[in-house]
Amino acid sequence: MAKAPKTETTVNPTEDELLAGGKGRPTPSRREREAANRRPLVGNSPVDKKAARARLNSEREKARVGMANGEERYLPAKDRGEQRRFVRDWIDARWNVGEVMMPVLVLFLIVGFAASRTVVASYALLLVWVFVALFVLDCAILWLSFRKKLTAKFGSMQRGTFLYVLTRAWQMRFLRLPKPQVKRGQYPTI
Numbered sequence: 001m002a003k004a005p006k007t008e009t010t011v012n013p014t015e016d017e018l019l020a021g022g023k024g025r026p027t028p029s030r031r032e033r034e035a036a037n038r039r040p041l042v043g044n045s046p047v048d049k050k051a052a053r054a055r056l057n058s059e060r061e062k063a064r065v066g067m068a069n070g071e072e073r074y075l076p077a078k079d080r081g082e083q084r085r086f087v088r089d090w091i092d093a094r095w096n097v098g099e100v101m102m103p104v105l106v107l108f109l110i111v112g113f114a115a116s117r118t119v120v121a122s123y124a125l126l127l128v129w130v131f132v133a134l135f136v137l138d139c140a141i142l143w144l145s146f147r148k149k150l151t152a153k154f155g156s157m158q159r160g161t162f163l164y165v166l167t168r169a170w171q172m173r174f175l176r177l178p179k180p181q182v183k184r185g186q187y188p189t190i
Contacts, residue, residue, distance in 0.1 A: 070178035079178060083150070083158045089188040090146060091168040092180035097131075097138040098170040104131055139166055153190050 028036075066074030070085070078084075108131075111124045143165060150157055173180060182188070 068177060068179045070181050075178060078160070078164070081158065083154050083161070084164065086150070086153065086188055087146075087161065087164055088168060088176075088178065088180070089182045090149070091142075091165060092173070092176070093182050093185060093187045094142075095184065096142070096169040097135045098166075099172050101131065101135055101170065102172060135170075139169060142169060149190055 063074050067076075070088075072080060079088075105128065108124045108128045112121050115121045115124070143162065146165065147157070150161065168176065
């Protein structure tokens with residue numbers, strides 16, 4: 001078996017190097033090459049950190065505003081879709097007992113502590129249970145009437161719609177995210 005003659009391969013020498021018969025500079029030592037390659041993986045300068053933080057803050061602010069306004073691309077997965085938008089608009093258009101539930105419960109809690117072991121505390125506890133019963137009744141009426149409208153418009157319901165309706169109806173209107181896009185009484189068309 002005959003061996004093929006060895007040929008030297010060079011990495012694109014320039015014309016001057018070819019004419020001079022060499023590369024025209026000394027070969028760098030290993031230490032010099034490693035020092036030239038050594039650099040941080042991520043920019044560590046304070047300017048780089050400030051720029052990255054500013055960029056991240058502006059992206060977060062844009063996403064926060066987009067989510068509050070109901071822009072589809074900024075919404076979490078549980079809030080996306082035409083069906084969920086319909087649910088949000090329907091819940092936001094009506095008055096819900098759950099909206100005032102939290103402030104009323106806090107008020108009853110304060111009254112219960114202030115007037116502990118009195119007749120007032122007993123009545124306050126009774127009123128809490130009446131209010132909870134009103135909330136459950138309101139949610140039952142809401143779900144039974146709204147389910148028909150939802151299936152009439154979309155055919156089938158998305159998974160988790162019942163809990164989505166309840167949690168949206170429970171929240172105070174100004175705390176809801178995405179923010180309500182309709183006014184009270186402005187129901188979406190079926």
